Amino acid sequence: xxxxxxxxxxxxxxxxxxxxxxxxxxxxxxxxxxxxxxxxxxxxxxxxxxxxxxxxxxxxxxxxxxxxxxxxxxxxxxxxxxxxxxxxxxxxxxxxxxxxxxxxxxxxxxxxxxxxxxxxxxxxxxxxxxxxxxxxxxxxxxxxxxxxxxxxxxxxxxxxxxxxxxxxxxxxxxxxxxxxxxxxxxxxxxxxxxxxxxxxxxxxxxxxxxxxxxxxxxxxxxxxxxxxxxxxxxxxxxxxxxxxxxxxxxxxxxxxxxxxxxxxxxxxxxxxxxxxxxxxxxxxxxxxxxxxxxxxxxxxxxxxxxxxxxxxxxxxxxxxxxxxxxxxxxxxxxxxxxxxxxxxxxxxxxxxxxxxxxxxxxxxxxxxxxxxxxxxxxxxxxxxxxxxxxxxxxxxxxxxxxxxxxxxxxxxxxxxxxxxxxxxxxxxxxxxxxxxxxxxxxxxxxxxxxxxxxxxxxxxxxxxxxxxxxxxxxxxxxxxxxxxxxxxxxxxxxxxxxxxxxxxxxxxx
Amino acid sequence: xxxxxxxxxxxxxxxxxxxxxxxxxxxxxxxxxxxxxxxxxxxxxxxxxxxxxxxxxxxxxxxxxxxxxxxxxxxxxxxxxxxxxxxxxxxxxxxxxxxxxxxxxxxxxxxxxxxxxxxxxxxxxxxxxxxxxxxxxxxxxxxxxxxxxxxxxxxxxxxxxxxxxxxxxxxxxxxxxxxxxxxxxxxxxxxxxxxxxxxxxxxxxxxxxxxxxxxxxxxxxxxxxxxxxxxxxxxxxxxxxxxxxxxxxxxxxxxxxxxxxxxxxxxxxxxxxxxxxxxxxxxxxxxxxxxxxxxxxxxxxxxxxxxxxxxxxxxxxxxxxxxxxxxxxxxxxxxxxxxxxxxxxxxxxxxxxxxxxxxxxxxxxxxxxxxxxxxx
Numbered sequence: 069x070x071x072x073x074x075x076x077x078x079x080x081x082x083x084x085x086x087x088x089x090x091x092x093x094x095x096x097x098x099x100x101x102x103x104x105x106x107x108x109x110x111x112x113x114x115x116x117x118x119x120x121x122x123x124x125x126x127x128x129x130x131x132x133x134x135x136x137x138x139x140x141x142x143x144x145x146x147x148x149x150x151x152x153x154x155x156x157x158x159x160x161x162x163x164x165x166x167x168x169x170x171x172x173x174x175x176x177x178x179x180x181x182x183x184x185x186x187x188x189x190x191x192x193x194x195x196x197x198x199x200x201x202x203x204x205x206x207x208x209x210x211x212x213x214x215x216x217x218x219x220x221x222x223x224x225x226x227x228x229x230x231x232x233x234x235x236x237x238x239x240x241x242x243x244x245x246x247x248x249x250x251x252x253x254x255x256x257x258x259x260x261x262x263x264x265x266x267x268x269x270x271x272x273x274x275x276x277x278x279x280x281x282x283x284x285x286x287x288x289x290x291x292x293x294x295x296x297x298x299x300x301x302x303x304x305x306x307x308x309x310x311x312x313x314x315x316x317x318x319x320x321x322x323x324x325x326x327x328x329x330x331x332x333x334x335x336x337x338x339x340x341x342x343x344x345x346x347x348x349x350x351x352x353x354x355x356x357x358x359x360x361x362x363x364x365x366x367x368x369x370x371x372x373x374x375x376x377x378x379x380x381x382x383x384x385x386x387x388x389x390x391x392x393x394x395x396x397x398x399x400x401x402x403x404x405x406x407x408x409x410x411x412x413x414x415x416x417x418x419x420x421x422x423x424x425x426x427x428x429x430x431x432x433x434x435x436x437x438x439x440x441x442x443x444x445x446x447x448x449x450x451x452x453x454x455x456x457x458x459x460x461x462x463x464x465x466x467x468x469x470x471x472x473x474x475x476x477x478x479x480x481x482x483x484x485x486x487x488x489x490x491x492x493x494x495x496x497x498x499x500x501x502x503x504x505x506x507x508x509x510x511x512x513x514x515x516x517x518x519x520x521x522x523x524x525x526x527x528x529x530x531x532x533x534x535x536x537x538x539x540x541x542x543x544x545x546x547x548x549x550x551x552x553x554x555x556x557x558x559x560x561x562x563x564x565x566x567x568x569x570x571x572x573x574x575x576x577x
Numbered sequence: 578x579x580x581x582x583x584x585x586x587x588x589x590x591x592x593x594x595x596x597x598x599x600x601x602x603x604x605x606x607x608x609x610x611x612x613x614x615x616x617x618x619x620x621x622x623x624x625x626x627x628x629x630x631x632x633x634x635x636x637x638x639x640x641x642x643x644x645x646x647x648x649x650x651x652x653x654x655x656x657x658x659x660x661x662x663x664x665x666x667x668x669x670x671x672x673x674x675x676x677x678x679x680x681x682x683x684x685x686x687x688x689x690x691x692x693x694x695x696x697x698x699x700x701x702x703x704x705x706x707x708x709x710x711x712x713x714x715x716x717x718x719x720x721x722x723x724x725x726x727x728x729x730x731x732x733x734x735x736x737x738x739x740x741x742x743x744x745x746x747x748x749x750x751x752x753x754x755x756x757x758x759x760x761x762x763x764x765x766x767x768x769x770x771x772x773x774x775x776x777x778x779x780x781x782x783x784x785x786x787x788x789x790x791x792x793x794x795x796x797x798x799x800x801x802x803x804x805x806x807x808x809x810x811x812x813x814x815x816x817x818x819x820x821x822x823x824x825x826x827x828x829x830x831x832x833x834x835x836x837x838x839x840x841x842x843x844x845x846x847x848x849x850x851x852x853x854x855x856x857x858x859x860x861x862x863x864x865x866x867x868x869x870x871x872x873x874x875x876x877x878x879x880x881x882x883x884x885x886x887x888x889x890x891x892x893x894x895x896x897x898x899x900x901x902x903x904x905x906x907x908x909x910x911x912x913x914x915x916x917x918x919x920x921x922x923x924x925x926x927x928x929x930x931x932x933x934x935x936x937x938x939x940x941x942x943x944x945x946x947x948x949x950x951x952x953x
Contacts, residue, residue: 233868442807543896546801
């Protein structure tokens with residue numbers, strides 16, 4: 069029979085007049101799109117293999133290549149889209165689960181894009197961050213309800229603190245790099261994140277990949293993750309980080325575990341993860357020692373004991389329907405911070421159907437969790453880190469005003485390193501040297517330059533956040549946190565507004 | 578029919594203001610005339626849509642009783658409130674708050690005052706058995722203001738009272754015959770709201786227990802300050818910055834037992850770069866303050882004068898975006914938005930200065946007032 073063919077998503081256009089057949093594209097493309105034909109002295113391109121990462125387009129010295137979307141669609145159909153048809157075709161061919169990378173790309177409503185910010189006019193002066201101090205410093209961790217001091221009648225310098233404050237993470241800007249494991253991304257990418265975190269005064273997260281020996285130096289800016297596979301978790305690992313994060317779930321794949329194919333488990337990854345070379349690294353869907361909230365409490369305290377109560381221990385969960393009570397339980401179980409990962413959260417590999425259909429948007433999750441913790445009077449007991457689809461400084465400001473203490477960025481950080489969000493991370497053929505372990509590809513990512521680009525991104529966003537704060541007449545980030553009066557909804561339903569705890573645009577104070 | 582929303586009660590309005598405060602740190606009573614004169618100097622800072630005063634030491638004959646100043650829309654509200662008060666308090670005395678006719682003041686409410694003694698047994702029988710008398714009074718005030726339509730408690734302290742309404746402050750002062758009272762602390766407020774305001778309850782000072790707050794500013798951190806207070810059981814009944822400020826003082830000073838100096842460093846926290854330069858011990862202290870009380874940081878322009886029965890405190894926001902001047906002479910502390918308001922009543926003070934951003938000016942009674950002192 070004539071088997072239906074998967075339409076190629078992209079068309080590689082080559083301007084033959086510009087092409088000097090230098091063959092750099094042939095050498096660079098990990099997907100073997102470009103092949104040099106010595107007989108004709110021409111480079112031919114096989115568009116069906118193109119993933120749309122635009123690497124060849126970037127490196128072509130004569131701008132001879134343009135990658136375009138393939139507009140050859142099946143008959144236009146709002147329901148049976150080309151994507152649906154392609155997916156069915158692929159599965160009919162292979163009988164497998166469709167995989168993908170990065171975060172959900174379906175056009176669900178982006179609440180961030182339906183929220184606008186406030187600024188001062190007349191009755192309240194705006195503040196110019198170029199002339200006045202503007203503070204973004206943030207502390208993550210458990211805070212006591214109140215300060216107990218003795219001698220308070222005397223000078224402040226004589227006042228003695230009776231309240232012991234739990235260990236905190238100090239951030240110079242309320243943005244952290246979210247968990248991306250060594251394995252899902254290259255060591256050079258990890259190194260870029262680690263260096264940038266150190267330089268910018270923030271933190272990166274090891275994910276569940278353990279900590280490569282070359283990264284121990286960056287421990288003070290590292291959050292080490294303990295996930296269901298417990299890969300690379302040992303005493304030195306726990307002690308190396310500034311904080312520990314127990315990963316329960318991930319926004320891209322709530323409810324399921326992880327899978328690093330054996331081909332990616334190189335010598336280095338094997339020793340970091342403490343598994344044999346070439347074996348699949350499977351993280352179970354749940355932690356098999358956590359089947360309920362009290363089990364989580366035991367793990368939290370086991371980790372606190374192991375590190376002598378010197379480090380904050382947090383818990384990361386995917387934002388799901390019941391997120392508010394779950395987060396409340398996590399705080400009561402002793403977590404110092406709760407990381408929420410929304411439906412847009414990225415991944416190195418996940419079943420497409422899970423990534424695109426499970427979980428709730430981070431905006432709603434942050435709003436309901438913050439509100440629930442306040443209603444229960446325990447909001448100060450843990451910090452909230454919001455992640456999953458944070459794209460720019462405005463998203464950061466909105467997430468914080470909704471109630472987050474800080475945000476995690478993953479995809480945005482990778483884009484800063486070159487990623488074009490082609491969603492093929494799971495293939496291990498990332499031409500940008502990010503989501504791959506192939507030494508030929510990873511060397512394309514220079515950690516020094518990578519770190520510089522990440523620091524630039526954080527700097528740019530921080531300056532923008534300061535501008536937005538100044539406009540509101542606020543000069544410290546803590547006055548924005550949970551300050552939903554600064555937000556207004558545009559085109560949202562009454563129920564959405566109620567859940568977000570914000571007023572519609574047009575309504576005054 | 579949709580309920581008509583009342584400014585200050587159902588939504589926030591911006592306003593600018595003139596403030597004044599006088600305190601005799603020796604606890605010597607003086608008439609309300611001085612404060613009226615002082616605030617009248619700053620006529621231009623208000624627009625006739627709000628004026629008010631707080632006086633301390635004004636009810637020596639009832640100094641141990643809780644004095645509630647009530648504002649009623651109608652007789653029915655008064656009746657319901659009195660029935661409610663009777664449940665938990667013995668009403669030792671009550672009367673209409675004395676007023677006189679003043680051309681520019683149109684009274685819209687029934688103004689009444691009560692001198693109350695809590696019925697301890699009844700109080701203990703409620704679910705607040707563990708609480709102090711003060712907490713119980715706070716609950717009473719919040720209940721009346723929230724649940725009883727048309728009734729509003731303006732002040733609820735001992736030996737103090739708040740007098741306020743819609744008009745220029747000097748007219749409001751005359752209206753309430755303040756020159757007939759003697760007090761050792763007086764504060765005043767003239768308001769320039771951006772909306773028409775008909776309801777007298779929204780004018781300043783705002784009071785709870787013996788706190789009174791006059792405030793000039795617009796708090797940009799209002800959204801989080803209000804939610805922070807909710808954590809501690811303060812259910813803001815109004816939509817005014819002043820209420821938030823009063824509850825923050827009550828929480829931090831009365832409940833968390835923090836000195837005014839420390840409260841000031843929470844509300845107008847020093848900047849991180851200043852904290853970095855402090856000696857180690859002090860640095861740790863300020864770091865803790867900011868970490869624990871970040872949500873109580875009051876951001877945005879403000880000058881505030883807060884009083885309770887033993888203190889008068891003036892404070893600016895952390896970058897001083899609203900005016901505040903202080904002066905001292907002969908154990909008197911003067912605070913005002915403008916120097917002229919002080920010079921008007923104290924032409925040659927010993928010391929007159931503009932307090933720095935976040936630096937509180939604190940006046941406190943030199944000794945505790947006893948009955949003897951008052952009868953002198």
